[in-house]
Amino acid sequence: IEVIAQVGYPQTSIRKIAERAGIAMSVVLYHFGSKDGLVEAVIASMYRSGLDAVIPEVDRARTQTDKLAAYIRSSISYFDSHRIQLAALTQLAAGYKPSGGRHLRDMGLTPELTAQLTQLDPSVILRAGQKSGEFSSFPVDSTAIALRGAVNIVVEKILQDPGFDTHGYTEDLVKMFRRVVRRV
Numbered sequence: 231i232e233v234i235a236q237v238g239y240p241q242t243s244i245r246k247i248a249e250r251a252g253i254a255m256s257v258v259l260y261h262f263g264s265k266d267g268l269v270e271a272v273i274a275s276m277y278r279s280g281l282d283a284v285i286p287e288v289d290r291a292r293t294q295t296d297k298l299a300a301y302i303r304s305s306i307s308y309f310d311s312h313r314i315q316l317a318a319l320t321q322l323a324a325g326y327k328p329s330g331g332r333h334l335r336d337m338g339l340t341p342e343l344t345a346q347l348t349q350l351d352p353s354v355i356l357r358a359g360q361k362s363g364e365f366s367s368f369p370v371d372s373t374a375i376a377l378r379g380a381v382n383i384v385v386e387k388i389l390q391d392p393g394f395d396t397h398g399y400t401e402d403l404v405k406m407f408r409r410v411v412r413r414v
Contacts (some may be wrong), residue, residue, distance in 0.1 A: 231272055235317035239325035244268070266329050269322060273338030276315050281346045283308040288349070294359030298411065299404045301352055305381045306403075309388055310396040316385050352377045356411065365411040377407055 233250050234242050244265060248255040262268040287304035291297040309316060328337055339347075348354070353374035359365030380403055387394050 231275075231315055231318045234272065234321050235314045239321045242321075269326060269328070270338050272318065273322070273334075274340070274343065275338075276312075276319060277338055277343050277347065279312065279315070280305075280308055281343070281350070285346065285349055288355070294355055294362060294364045295408060295411070297355045298352070298359070298407060301350070301355060302377075302381060302403050302407065303400055305350075306384055306396055306400045309385050313388060313392075316389055320385075320389060359411060364413070366413045368410060373407075373410060380406075 233247050237246065242265075244255050244258050247268070248258045251258070258268070262271055284301065284304040287300040288297050291300040323334060326334060328334060351374065353370050356365065356368075356370045356373055356377075360367065360370065384394075384396065384399060387399075388396065
């Protein structure tokens with residue numbers, strides 16, 4: 231992850247990764263099989279660490295309003311504390327072409343990870359809040375898209391501006407989306 235983040239995907243080689251890890255190239259190839267296998271493992275690792283950071287926070291929240299806030303806060307906190315991983319993912323998105331006609335968005339996904347990622351769909355929280363009467367009536371799918379966009383765009387800002395106030399941005403989003411969903 232560090233090699234990809236620092237030198238970019240096109241300049242990343244199994245040799246550079248092995249040198250950074252202080253192991254033989256053959257060991258890297260044994261574990262990952264190829265550069266594609268390595269990329270697959272990197273992306274799967276990033277999904278798992280994100281899920282491990284966000285899902286428990288959302289699950290701990292009691293109300294749908296609190297779950298919404300936990301989703302926003304823990305997602306952005308994860309991004310803020312995983313800048314090297316984000317830089318590597320950005321490098322992969324810009325320069326990596328999976329073999330066999332696959333898409334980058336499908337790399338690293340196992341059925342288990344796919345199922346866990348559905349837990350991070352904010353539309354689940356929004357629908358549950360409407361069903362329980364905690365949230366008002368609003369277009370769930372459009373609101374979920376806007377929320378995901380607002381949360382995910384912070385990645386670009388974090389990578390461009392190391393001094394970006396992620397905490398302030400996070401709290402602004404929590405307030406904005408609480409206004410969107412609250413019963414009037």
